[in-house]
Amino acid sequence: MxxxxxxxxxxxxxxxxxxxxxxxxxxxxxKFLWHKDTDLSGIDFLIVPGGFSYGDYLRSxxxxxxxxxMQEVVKFAEKGGPVMGICNGFQILLEAGLIPGxxxxxHQLRFVCKNVFIRCETTDSLxxxxxxxxxxxxxxxxHGEGNYFIDQDGLKSLQDNDQVLFRYSDAKGELTESANFxxxxxxxxxxxNTGRNVLGMMPHPERAMEKILGSEDGKPIFESILNSLSxx
Amino acid sequence: MAQPIxxxxxxxxxxxxxxxxxxxxFGWIKEKLxxxxxxxxxxxxxxxxxxxxxxxxxxxxxxxxxxxxxHLLVEAGEENAGLVDIGDGLGCAFKIESHNHPSAVExxxxxxxxxxxxxxxxxxMGARPIASLNSLRFGSMENPRVRFLLDGVVRGIGDYGxxxxxxxxxxxxxxxxxxxGNPLVNAMSIGIVKAGETASxxxxxxxxxxxxxxxxxxxxxxxxxxxxxxxxxxxxxxxxPSVQVGDPFTEKLLLEASLEALQTxxxxxxxxxxxxxxxxxxxxxxAKGEQGMIVDLDKVPAREDGMTAYELLLSxxxxxxxxxxxxxxxxxxxxxxxxxDLHGVVIGEVVDSGxxxxxKNGEIKADMPAEHLVLGGGAPQYVRETKxxxxxxxxxxFDIDSLDHPEDHADTIKKLLNxxxxxxxxxxxxxxxxxxxxxxxxxxxxSNSGVIRIKGTNRGLVAKTDCNGRYVxxxxxxxxxxxxxxSARNVVCSGGRPLAITNCLNFGNPYKPEVYWTFKEALxxxxxxxxxxxxxxxxxxxxxxxxxxxxxxxxxxxIGMLGLIEDVENHTTTPAIKSEGDVxxxxxxxxxxLGATEYLKVIHGKTAGDSPELDxxxxxxxxxxxxxxxxxxxxxxxxxxxxxxxxxxxxEMCIFGKMGASVDVAALGGTTHEVLFSEAQSGVVISVSxxxxxxxxxxFAKAGVPAHQLGKAVGSDLKIAGLDSLDVxxxxxxxxxxxxxxxxx
Numbered sequence: 001m002x003x004x005x006x007x008x009x010x011x012x013x014x015x016x017x018x019x020x021x022x023x024x025x026x027x028x029x030x031k032f033l034w035h036k037d038t039d040l041s042g043i044d045f046l047i048v049p050g051g052f053s054y055g056d057y058l059r060s061x062x063x064x065x066x067x068x069x070m071q072e073v074v075k076f077a078e079k080g081g082p083v084m085g086i087c088n089g090f091q092i093l094l095e096a097g098l099i100p101g102x103x104x105x106x107h108q109l110r111f112v113c114k115n116v117f118i119r120c121e122t123t124d125s126l127x128x129x130x131x132x133x134x135x136x137x138x139x140x141x142x143h144g145e146g147n148y149f150i151d152q153d154g155l156k157s158l159q160d161n162d163q164v165l166f167r168y169s170d171a172k173g174e175l176t177e178s179a180n181f182x183x184x185x186x187x188x189x190x191x192x193n194t195g196r197n198v199l200g201m202m203p204h205p206e207r208a209m210e211k212i213l214g215s216e217d218g219k220p221i222f223e224s225i226l227n228s229l230s231x232x
Numbered sequence: 233m234a235q236p237i238x239x240x241x242x243x244x245x246x247x248x249x250x251x252x253x254x255x256x257x258f259g260w261i262k263e264k265l266x267x268x269x270x271x272x273x274x275x276x277x278x279x280x281x282x283x284x285x286x287x288x289x290x291x292x293x294x295x296x297x298x299x300x301x302x303h304l305l306v307e308a309g310e311e312n313a314g315l316v317d318i319g320d321g322l323g324c325a326f327k328i329e330s331h332n333h334p335s336a337v338e339x340x341x342x343x344x345x346x347x348x349x350x351x352x353x354x355x356x357m358g359a360r361p362i363a364s365l366n367s368l369r370f371g372s373m374e375n376p377r378v379r380f381l382l383d384g385v386v387r388g389i390g391d392y393g394x395x396x397x398x399x400x401x402x403x404x405x406x407x408x409x410x411x412x413g414n415p416l417v418n419a420m421s422i423g424i425v426k427a428g429e430t431a432s433x434x435x436x437x438x439x440x441x442x443x444x445x446x447x448x449x450x451x452x453x454x455x456x457x458x459x460x461x462x463x464x465x466x467x468x469x470x471x472x473p474s475v476q477v478g479d480p481f482t483e484k485l486l487l488e489a490s491l492e493a494l495q496t497x498x499x500x501x502x503x504x505x506x507x508x509x510x511x512x513x514x515x516x517x518x519a520k521g522e523q524g525m526i527v528d529l530d531k532v533p534a535r536e537d538g539m540t541a542y543e544l545l546l547s548x549x550x551x552x553x554x555x556x557x558x559x560x561x562x563x564x565x566x567x568x569x570x571x572x573d574l575h576g577v578v579i580g581e582v583v584d585s586g587x588x589x590x591x592k593n594g595e596i597k598a599d600m601p602a603e604h605l606v607l608g609g610g611a612p613q614y615v616r617e618t619k620x621x622x623x624x625x626x627x628x629x630f631d632i633d634s635l636d637h638p639e640d641h642a643d644t645i646k647k648l649l650n651x652x653x654x655x656x657x658x659x660x661x662x663x664x665x666x667x668x669x670x671x672x673x674x675x676x677x678x679s680n681s682g683v684i685r686i687k688g689t690n691r692g693l694v695a696k697t698d699c700n701g702r703y704v705x706x707x708x709x710x711x712x713x714x715x716x717x718x719s720a721r722n723v724v725c726s727g728g729r730p731l732a733i734t735n736c737l738n739f740g741n742p743y744k745p746e747v748y749w750t751f752k753e754a755l756x757x758x759x760x761x762x763x764x765x766x767x768x769x770x771x772x773x774x775x776x777x778x779x780x781x782x783x784x785x786x787x788x789x790x791i792g793m794l795g796l797i798e799d800v801e802n803h804t805t806t807p808a809i810k811s812e813g814d815v816x817x818x819x820x821x822x823x824x825x826l827g828a829t830e831y832l833k834v835i836h837g838k839t840a841g842d843s844p845e846l847d848x849x850x851x852x853x854x855x856x857x858x859x860x861x862x863x864x865x866x867x868x869x870x871x872x873x874x875x876x877x878x879x880x881x882x883x884e885m886c887i888f889g890k891m892g893a894s895v896d897v898a899a900l901g902g903t904t905h906e907v908l909f910s911e912a913q914s915g916v917v918i919s920v921s922x923x924x925x926x927x928x929x930x931x932f933a934k935a936g937v938p939a940h941q942l943g944k945a946v947g948s949d950l951k952i953a954g955l956d957s958l959d960v961x962x963x964x965x966x967x968x969x970x971x972x973x974x975x976x977x
Contacts, residue, residue: 010484010572010573011395011481011484013395013396013397013484013668014397014668017668020670020687021670024687050668052394052397052480052484054481055395055480055481055482056481057481108976110387110662110663111390111391111662111664112662113394113662113663113664113665113666113667114662140667142394142665142666142667142668144394204667206670207667209670210670212685212800212801213667213670213671
């Protein structure tokens with residue numbers, strides 16, 4: 001059974017959410033990893049959680065990429081190790097150069113916390129292998145800088161290489177303008193790298209794991225990951 | 233940047249008056265000290281005896297509130313926040329506090345540091361904050377300054393709380409001209425602690441080291457407490473430097489480090505630094521422990537060069553705490569803070585002198601008995617003059633029947649939905665993280681109150697802030713009763729049992745006899761309701777001087793009610809209609825009286841009449857019967873009747889459920905507009921599935937609570953017999969767009 005590592009930066013605040021989802025809801029072996037640590041031995045899957053690492057006063061994720069553990073995360077990913085960055089974790093992975101693009105302030109220039117719908121765009125990844133293409137998930141978002149941007153060449157490359165894993169849609173899976181609430185280019189909610197082992201996504205599937213919290217739609221995403229890991 | 237206060241002027245009566253002390257108070261200080269205080273001492277006395285720290289004009293009245301109860305783990309006022317037993321070996325620390333004056337001049341930082349301050353009050357007790365609420369009051373949204381304040385306050389609360397990582401689960405936003413120029417920003421925090429692991433704000437044990445931890449001390453916020461103890465005026469803008477600057481990241485580190493430090497077992501006492509900073513925390517902890525303390529101010533990590541003793545003692549720099557440790561174990565604590573990249577510096581020790589003695593550059597700058605400074609000790613306590621305000625005669629005798637009441641009630645309902653007070657506050661709460669920490673069962677919006685589950689148990693906590701200032705203005709005693717009763721009713725409608733309250737008492741200048749009369753009456757009303765509901769007062773905060781150059785605010789005793797849900801998975805109840813065919817039933821008192829209603833304000837532009845009717849004993853019976861029914865498992869939705877009356881309750885149940893309903897209110901008697909728009913207390917609309925109607929009717933009949941079937945959920949329109957149909961989607965659009973349309977132009 002795979003062991004999950006959840007990185008704790010000063011200012012991480014969804015570290016406990018990810019830990020609870022993996023450890024208590026899904027029953028996986030899960031460990032916290034302190035940002036000053038550099039030992040990733042025994043970890044099969046890394047989660048870079050949400051929050052405000054180092055306060056994010058400069059630009060989200062801009063400081064965290066320099067932390068000791070991130071140097072190891074980059075090596076881990078370059079060797080093909082699976083890494084999932086959620087929200088601030090996505091921002092950190094962008095800053096660390098593990099996935100392409102950049103994050104701007106939401107187009108309305110306000111923080112937005114609500115449940116949105118995201119659509120699975122491809123099943124060709126270890127994160128989405130057990131999902132269905134076009135499947136729609138009801139997942140919370142909670143961020144001020146989630147307006148994903150990439151230049152036209154970069155976007156074309158993402159599209160050509162099937163690197164977009166999730167897009168913001170409406171409940172029926174339509175890519176309506178209002179569904180793209182933060183103004184992300186091409187409705188992008190989550191992407192992978194060319195090696196297809198790193199995922200960055202703004203929505204929080206780890207907050208949608210239990211019926212009592214309003215949505216269990218995050219579960220299939222993590223179960224898909226578990227399926228891929230058990231096959232591997 | 234605040235002006236440095238580097239010179240030490242001669243201490244005279246004039247200087248004491250400038251510091252906000254009275255002639256009598258200055259005389260008392262000289263007599264008890266046996267000399268004229270030094271400049272530094274004068275500064276310390278003036279902040280410690282400010283209204284904000286000493287409660288000098290309120291404490292005698294506060295002590296009349298019920299403060300005992302079976303669930304209380306600490307007595308009101310004993311610690312930084314109330315502590316209630318919630319079973320399973322857990323305690324819940326909770327408190328509400330104001331940051332009105334800072335928010336009036338600097339809304340973003342004022343609100344942000346209000347949030348930071350209240351969370352510190354919770355984790356200084358050893359409890360981890362797990363939820364927060366905000367109760368906000370503003371002037372009319374027509375005013376651009378009000379929109380500026382609302383925008384800044386919401387961003388301030390959001391940016392601080394989102395970064396700190398605590399979900400907002402509830403609160404309210406209310407608009408009325410009376411709050412123009414003096415908005416209210418009251419923040420509530422709720423935390424959880426294992427029984428036996430709480431920390432106390434006490435200094436004891438001779439020779440024990442005193443450690444300052446957290447952020448450095450700068451020149452921000454000097455005399456913030458004194459600033460909060462006077463009316464807002466033209467000059468207030470110049471006091472912007474009295475507003476502190478918040479740093480949620482440091483607060484987050486301080487939280488994690490402080491909870492970890494407590495686990496070492498080396499902490500004797502801990503207190504956060506809020507108002508009056510080092511002066512307040514050192515003297516209060518010392519007085520509580522009945523010890524003395526020596527503090528070397530040269531050791532305090534300072535953010536700026538050349539800070540004097542006066543400045544270091546009075547600075548309200550945020551994100552700091554004071555710890556008294558076991559002698560010899562100070563390094564264990566310092567190590568924890570250093571792990572989190574925070575200062576931990578020994579600045580003094582506990583001694584047996586009974587005095588607080590502050591050194592700077594080897595010289596004693598201030599030396600006085602700790603007990604002089606604190607509430608319950610030397611700090612003055614006053615009984616103020618009271619006089620019933622003249623306006624009440626006029627407002628209570630206002631003849632509502634003489635008004636020309638419009639006959640198109642459907643149109644009136646749309647107009648009420650268009651009132652910012654009734655409209656959805658989605659624009660506000662979407663800017664707050666409401667789901668972090670994965671405990672939020674009902675978030676702000678389509679809920680009666682906020683509900684969070686407690687991981688590892690079946691239980692949930694329910695919290696609600698409430699107070700209709702218009703009711704208190706028009707009938708202070710009943711308004712005070714309703715503030716408590718209504719918050720409890722909301723907790724019950726969510727499936728919880730009310731346990732205890734915290735309160736934030738926002739009033740005008742206590743030296744005005746009319747204001748003080750209102751204050752006393754409102755507190756009396758709160759006491760009546762708390763006794764009837766068996767929900768003691770665990771603490772809170774008093775904010776006087778909420779006036780602008782034109783007038784005082786509506787008297788606003790904001791209640792923060794805490795409740796417990798025994799089975800959070802099955803008992804949590806929301807207002808949304810769940811299924812087509814569900815039967816809507818009104819339970820409660822007669823719907824009569826239009827005084828003090830949102831209807832009068834919106835349709836007739838009047839703040840008049842008497843506050844809504846309330847029979848407290850009946851209300852208690854209603855709440856008990858409803859909670860029993862919810863636990864019985866046959867209630868599919870419940871929504872209490874408040875602003876806008878029965879009509880708005882029905883409209884919201886449809887809007888939240890995205891479903892229509894067909895109802896007839898004739899069974900309730902009275903004229904249609906009165907039944908629809910009265911805000912009479914003790915009214916709730918519930919829904920049950922058709923097969924449970926008999927069971928429900930029998931249940932409420934047995935309990936002595938009148939119940940009337942109104943109709944059922946059906947279609948996509950709200951059809952009230954005798955009125956034009958109201959399309960639910962259209963109502964939802966009105967309800968949802970009022971605030972965004974005003975703010976995002």
